[in-house]
Amino acid sequence: MGEFDLIKRYFKREPRRAALGVGDDCALLQSAPGTQLAISSDMLVEGRHFLSTVDPRKLGHKALAVNLSDLAACGARPLAFTLALALPRVDEAWLDAFSEGLLALADAHDCELIGGDTTQGPLNICITIFGEVPVLEGKSQALLRSGAKPGDDLYVSGTLGDARLALEVFRGTLSVPAPVFELARSRMEQPTPRVALGLALRGIANAAIDISDGLLGDLGHILQQSGVGATVEVDLAANRVAARSLCTSSAGLPGSQIALEQWRSWALAGGDDYELLFTAPVAARDLVAKAAQSSQTAVTRIGRIEQPSGLRLVDSQGQALPDNHTSFDHFT
């Protein structure tokens, strides 16, 4: 199968929203009046972002999910994406499953594939995604990293640290009962982009980011770009590890022997969570709760933004805890 047959068979569909889709030198996309385009690119490399053994259907899901998560963090409505794909060889079963997983998630978010590239090379998946953000009275409604204000509550969506737990099992450094592993593995391989929550938080949240490199590292970007500091109550985050709840509710599971410090570390610096970390005024607590409800997404308040710069970690008694967590960096 040649390059053009491959595109036609697995990836070409009739454009619905785009003025022109796959098959010309460029795709054509027209923004609605009074909107701007939110654009993000993510590149996934075998061995770095996914294991070579991963189910290609789940990989297709994840490749788009991490991009949708960036739109969610900006409060942008998904519109379209391009896919550039380097493949070692044409493997029809792999392409079948990969494209199914990819396009199923795309359909769920009404986000259409409008173009891209295919080439031979070490497996590499690069998606660039486009979303729409309203501009009201000249002001973008996008959620940014730079808007956090002293006094804001700090929130996180969903669950934390499970992807890292699964990675440790894959690495062989940890052994957990099958139900715990399956739960964690699904969070690692098929993260849920919090698009509905991001949309619901427009006009409510002051700042937002998606957690890809670990909660504290990504919080650092908000603090730096907003020129503020924060206090995080560590165990409110550590309680958000879904696998931990499972261990706790099944006291006989050996996983319940995992030390508190370990849960804390996975929650604060695990990486690959694709949850939203955001800040909002104390006066907006009811609105945040409503946004969580309308988007059917759990939201947990884990701390507060403060004037003094720097990050302070405390336990449930308010006692200071050391910050010895390092976030994920591809080059260090």
Added chain:
Amino acid sequence: MGEFDLIKRYFKREPRRAALGVGDDCALLQSAPGTQLAISSDMLVEGRHFLSTVDPRKLGHKALAVNLSDLAACGARPLAFTLALALPRVDEAWLDAFSEGLLALADAHDCELIGGDTTQGPLNICITIFGEVPVLEGKSQALLRSGAKPGDDLYVSGTLGDARLALEVFRGTLSVPAPVFELARSRMEQPTPRVALGLALRGIANAAIDISDGLLGDLGHILQQSGVGATVEVDLAANRVAARSLCTSSAGLPGSQIALEQWRSWALAGGDDYELLFTAPVAARDLVAKAAQSSQTAVTRIGRIEQPSGLRLVDSQGQALPDNHTSFDHFT
């Protein structure tokens, strides 16, 4: 150096046109009223699209040039691009030169870097580029592959086949004098995207494509998508190999011994030319000449679009020539 320092040092600049550039979850780009966005992605892989020994400055140029060429083929004005980069390691000298070559060409086309991704992995460069096309009275002014009409002249810009000649020298299948190789090598490593010509051809050309996989292969896309056929006078294309002119003008050069059939093959199916192949009505010949002049780009008429489907190759006497040329395909 970590991922964020790397981005800051080599790739982060103040946005001029974008509402938000590098450094948040998404970039924000607002289209001008009455325009649509032309979008294209190209992925370059070491060993497929460039040799591992290439000067990184030239690689930076080429990575953006092949994307600008897609905008040119649509008649789109360059606006912005994202860069996703997988690097085996952080090599500061390499990054210095690569970013210089990339950003110099970006500046020359007033096309700004607004976001992207960096990760560790086998060297891979994925650029997604954004251009602007006017929409007049509800009709996009983009040049498409599908607009060719029977009777149209068929034109090609610039020069053909030199990149392939250089590749053959690198492969060791050919030996040519140094001046011939240097000329061909610069065409292979630093192609010139025909952006100004593409813009000048809006409203004049009926169809256009950029030649990346070889003239005949890319012409095939125009014919198929327009539902037409064509006759190409082969030696009008073969005369456009710049290295051939150099050989001819320096009769003592051994390169002048290269057979006519070889020049024809490189011109028709060499690949990596990044010239524009376009069609326009016979009545528009003066306008095409003016577009060539205003964009300071050579344009050569090499054939004609016809009603009967299929591709016919002829010599200067109108005698049929066999088409035994195959265009480049990454998977066959």
